[in-house]
Amino acid sequence: DQRTIKDAASPKEVDYQAVYNAIADSLEDEKYDDGSYGPVLVRLAWHASGTYDKNTGNGGSNGATMRFAPEANHGANAGLEKARAHLEPIKKKFPEITYSDLWTLAGVCAVQELGGPYIPWRAGRKDGNVENCTPDGRLPDADKGADHIRNIFYRMGFNDEEIVALSGAHALGRCHTDRSGFDGPWQYAPTTFSNEYFRLLFDEKWQERKWKGPPQFENKTDKSLMMLRTDMALVTDKAFKPTAQKYAKDENAFFSDFSKAFSKLIHLGVPTAQLSEPVPLKKIEDQAP
Ligand code: HEM
Known part of the structure; x- marks a missing residue:
């Protein structure tokens, strides 16, 4: 098949x-x-x-x-x-x-x-x-919520924990206005793979960015970092949140689960x-x- x-x-x-x-x-x-x-x-x-x-x-x-x-x-x-x-x-x-x-x-x-x-x-x-x-x-749409994420990743055969682990790849790289329309990196060192993405999700305050582009979030501290709606869902969704919290506190747990997923x-x-x-x-x- x-x-x-x-x-x-x-x-x-x-x-x-x-x-x-x-x-x-x-x-x-x-x-x-x-x-x-x-x-x-x-x-x-x-x-x-x-x-x-x-x-x-x-x-x-x-x-x-x-x-x-x-x-x-x-x-x-x-x-x-x-x-x-x-x-x-x-x-x-x-x-x-x-x-x-x-x-x-x-x-x-x-x-x-x-x-x-x-x-x-x-x-x-x-x-x-x-x-x-x-x-x-x-592939997933960045301006949707937890239901959409689940529909897409369950179709591939992933569970909630695996979805959260995979999302941690957003430690790397950035969004480009001429590619996805979104703008900016998720963390300050976007060429270093770490659990920083999860730490920032919880430790920073995130607000909607006021701009002409598609809806995205910016960090209050210096407005240089971004999160997509789908990233924010890892904190707002009750089932995703505990796993995201675990990865924010424990990089070894994140690395081990990311590797498998x-x-x-x-x-x-x-x-x-x-x-x-x-x-x-x-x-x-x-x-x-
Ligand atoms: C970049 C969305 C999951 C790895 C991006 C970009 C968007 C996006 C909009 C910006 C593209 C650009 O403008 O260049 C999403 C959504 C996801 C998701 C909505 C799920 C809900 C993942 C997963 C991985 C991943 C599972 C890998 C395991 C990356 C990487 C970049 C990126 C590394 C940076 C690319 C670069 O710097 O050129 N993602 N993504 N993403 N995504 Fe995701």
Whole structure:
């Protein structure tokens, strides 16, 4: 029942640690955004995977169908062409890796290299064709509430705790007015993966920003940080709140739960028989000199 990818090449030997190291080496760029491609690569891995529908088994990271219009042009994917283009030289250097493995591996690399936890990753995704593109509307809308978040993430097979853990990825990166219409970072160090997003949700006072753009929140202290409506739902929703509080107090708990939930996300929709054993992908700092 899972997404069937026809005519895909059989997996070849790939040195995934070498691919990882090449991506790690490419992350820093002082001319791009906050100085790192890491955040937008995490968003690419997430949007490639978050189209999964557990009822039909289609969507998910298998296929890398965001390479094609119409999926590339879905509103939610605005700006991700930068992430895809950034990985193109890596794909040229390691042509044997599929795009779907490359995009998810890049997400893992970015989380790990920006200070996050180890993420278990398996190889074996196959690239699909334009017919495998998912319909628009499978990814969450930022100006909706807890019901919408649940509808979207339950469809992927996640529970409330996993939803909260995954949302902690907003420690990284920022919103761009020319991509989503929203504006600003969630925390002061948007290229460092930490539990800061949860701490700020509780420790800052948040007010609606008065501006011409879509509804978003700003912190009272210096108005330089932002939260989306969907972020605020983690505090206002009774079932989400205790988990968000736990992560604000306990970074180890967040790291451990995020690692499991993110790993689950990037394997959604990939037939188990297709997948390799977990591939150890070491952080640069943990590799022998
Ligand atoms: C960025 C919405 C969940 C990772 C964004 C942006 C929006 C958004 C509007 C700004 C895009 C831009 O203008 O560049 C949402 C909503 C979510 C959600 C509504 C769920 C309710 C997630 C999840 C992850 C994630 C589950 C990963 C596990 C990211 C990252 C960025 C981002 C890393 C920063 C990208 C960059 O700096 O270029 N998200 N997101 N988000 N999102 Fe989410």
